[in-house]
Amino acid sequence: MTDNQKKELKLLCFVNWMVARKFDDDFGVRDLDSLKSVVNLPGNGSLTCFLGERLSNRKDLYSQLGWFVYYMISGEPFISKNRSVVLLMLIWALNYYRLEFDVEALTDFIIMLDPLKQGNSDISLWLSNNCR
Secondary structure (H helix, E strand, O other), X not given: OOHHHHXXXXXXXXXXXXXXXXXXXXXXXOOHHHHHHHHOEXXXXXXXHHHOOOOOOHHHHHHHHHHHHHHHHHHOOEOOOHHHHHHHHHXXXXXXXXXXXXXXXXXXXXXXXXXXXXXXXXXHHHHHHHOO
């Protein structure tokens, strides 16, 4: 694992801990391999959008976010609050990149998302159409 991937794992674990603690729920990693797949982009890349790095274009941002959402929801790496962590991280990233989006529509999309029917490219497309 790269140093960036290790930082991203720590960040996601911390966010899961915060969210689970806030809602008085169980926290912790259920499947470490699944969590590692969330931060391991093809070519051994990482989710640099969560480390504060400004990406050169929105296509890369939507691609990284689509990857993140798909693997977080399909793999369910944490004991609880996987979709809450996804939503919190998405809202942070979209605000950081100063994109306009409807929080309710984003929330509905994450709640209703079925990773068996929608792949990461479908998720990236939805984000590019609804977050500008």
